[in-house]
Amino acid sequence: MLTPAPSATKPDPQDLLAWYDRHRRELPWRARAGETADPYRVWLSEIMLQQTTVAAVKPFYLNFLERFPTVEALAGAPAEAVMQAWAGLGYYSRARNLHACAKAVVDRHGGEFPSTEPELLKLPGIGAYTAAAVAAIAFNERAAAVDGNVERVMSRVFMVEEPLPKSKPLIRSLTAELVPEDRPGDFAQAVMDLGATICTPKRPACALCPWMRPCQARATGLQEMFPKKQKKETGPLRRGAAFVVLRADDTILLRTRPPAGLLGGMAEPPTSDWLPDYEPSRAVLDAPIEARWQRLPGTVRHVFTHFPLELTVLFAKVAKGTPAPHDMRWTPRLHLHEEALPGAMKKVLVHALGDLPGAKKASDKQPAKGAAK
DNA sequence: CAACCGTGGTG
DNA sequence: TCACCAAGGTT
Structure with a gap:
């Protein structure tokens, strides 16, 4: 050698x-x-x-x-x-x-x-x-x-x-x-x-x-x-609708996602499917319950690892005693911070309700976030 | 083995 | 605004 x-x-x-x-x-x-x-x-x-x-x-x-x-x-x-x-x-x-x-x-x-x-x-x-x-x-x-x-x-x-x-x-x-x-x-x-x-x-x-x-x-x-890397492509934008229901007893309609897959086992307000060609004007047809739906201005955007998501938020108030649809539940608004809500779904709730009461748990004790929003 | 799976910070 | 990236694992 x-x-x-x-x-x-x-x-x-x-x-x-x-x-x-x-x-x-x-x-x-x-x-x-x-x-x-x-x-x-x-x-x-x-x-x-x-x-x-x-x-x-x-x-x-x-x-x-x-x-x-x-x-x-x-x-x-x-x-x-x-x-x-x-x-x-x-x-x-x-x-x-x-x-x-x-x-x-x-x-x-x-x-x-x-x-x-x-x-x-x-x-x-x-x-x-x-x-x-x-x-x-x-x-x-x-x-x-x-x-x-x-x-x-x-x-x-x-x-x-x-x-x-x-x-x-x-x-x-x-x-x-x-x-x-x-x-x-x-x-x-x-x-x-x-x-x-x-x-x-x-x-x-x-x-x-x-x-x-x-x-x-x-x-x-x-x-x-260095390091040299193969570049990865991000998927196409997906759209959908999210439904925030406020019942007269100050509870919110939530469901739990399936255990595996995207956001597996996490809580969320009900949503439509998320599709590249979803048309927000049809959102009311996908609503989980009968109500007077109000389509809120603006959208909620979130970026997952392999695709960006844009959700239109629909809001409705319903009477006390309104039953939850199958596989859904009512959670007191003041207890939302005890739910396993992923970031995207917190954004949806904030969009519809304003700041979640007591929603900060452990993640807000870090330095230098910016000012309030 | 390539696709899937979150979120927040950074330049 | 946006691309890139961070003490990766599972299927």
Whole structure:
């Protein structure tokens, strides 16, 4: 074999760990330096952090920990309480899997999380990334946790030309070779901290990076071109109508969506189907009950992962004693904040009713939202 | 394996 | 306004 190119120096995990020891972020679920984290808290945080930012997770995590302090408490809680605590965080199948996983840990593992990657992988809601992250962070197993941050860091350091997601296996093996024997958990968190604070998607702060020297993308000035990705297309706009019914006893008509699929198991005011060619003027024909419907001006817009949605809101007042249609129920307006309402449906209710009384639960204790609306 | 599955922040 | 993205998993 000939000598490799002289510039191809291997990134040193110890350089990264030294940087981490000085710059690690303080996070509610993270143990102090030198201490081992609680597996329940690590697992809970990792599930919440799937495709979700640290800032968004923090208040939900603290609220969850207060309501469900242990895996036994979570396993023993009713599903509705779990869904309600998750409402607003998104990707609601995570909440169902979270609950199922807690039950499995209690029933099949005596309340103790398994410590190895293959065992963790068998649990619901735990995939390749989360199994490795929990094994490394909570149990100090030598596992390679590869998330979006790690993919970006490794793509740049090794200048991976193949686009994601095809390059996932390559990146996984590159990462695995770098995981140190002694501090695998710190290494995993160090790469993620690096990706979150230095090796950012745009304008990375390469001058501050402990891996600037071995970074091949940086060497050519092309760091912002990596990782290469296949672009995904967003679906066409869908339209529909939502029906907000206020009964004279100050209750609102709600229903629960089917357990699986979009917004599975979440609550909502009844709506029409959502179709690309839905015609709002026909909305009154789709109404759940007979009433004097008022079509409210404006629309509610919401963007899901794979399509945007535009809802026309119809409003009606009905007499006390009006029965709820099949599979629907009346909820006191003052108790709406106890319902598992996803963001899109909160928008609908606000559009029709104004601010939901007491609707802020845990998600409003974060800094710097803007002024009132 | 590509499609499905939320939401909020950012440039 | 808009495209992109964030500690991914399931089917």
